[in-house]
Amino acid sequence: MRTILYPGSFDPVTNGHLDVTIRASHIFDRVVVAVAVNSEKKPMFSIPERMELLRKVLKNYPNIEVASFHGLLANALKEFDACAVLRGLRAVSDFEYEFQMALMNRQLNEECETLFVMPSPDYSFVSSRLIKEIALNGGDVSAFVPPDIARAIRKKAEEGNL
Ligand code: PNS
Secondary structure, eight states: OOOOEEEEOOOTHHHHHHHHHHHTTTTEEEEEEEEEEOOSOOOOOHHHHHHHHHHTTTTOOTEEHHHEEESHHHHHHTTTOSSEEEOOOOOOHHHHHOOOOOHHHHOOOTTOOOOEEEEGGGGOOOOOHHHHHHHHTTTOOTOOOOOOHHHHHHHHHHHOOO
C-alpha cells in the first residue's frame, strides 16, 4: 500500500490542485491531501472550512483522503504512513522554491522524498493567491475553481466575509 502526502494551504483549492491530486491517485494506492495548519494572518477559509471543501470536491475518489497537519512537513510523513511528498509544478517559476523546499525537507528527514506532478497547462496560471485577489475585488473565479468552491467564495462575499 503506497501512500503519497499532498501538503498545501489550499486556500482555496483550485482546479490545478485537483488535477495534480487526481493524477497522483492513478499512480498511488492512497493520496492524503493535507492542509497545513500555519499562522497565515488572513486566510479566506478556516482550516475546517478548507477541509470540508476539499472533501466535497474529492468525494468521488475513494483513494483520496483529506487531513490536516501541524508543524513540519518533514515530520508529517510518518503520521500518514506516506512514502513521499507530492507537489505540483506549474511552470519553471515554481521550480526554485519547490527545489529548495524539497532539499530542505530531505535535510530535516532523510526519508522525505518529494515527487512532482505537472498539472495540465490549462491551469498553469491558476493560483490560490490570484483567486483570492480576484474574489476580493469582485471578480468571477468560476473558471478556475470547482463549482462548490466558487459557490463558497460567492457566499463569503455576500456575507461580507472576504
Ligand atoms: O500551498 P502552499 O502554500 O504552497 O504550501 C506550502 C506548504 C504548506 C507545503 C509549506 O509551507 C509547508 O510545508 N509548511 C509546513 C511547515 C514546514 O515544514 N516548513 C518548512 C518547509 S522546508
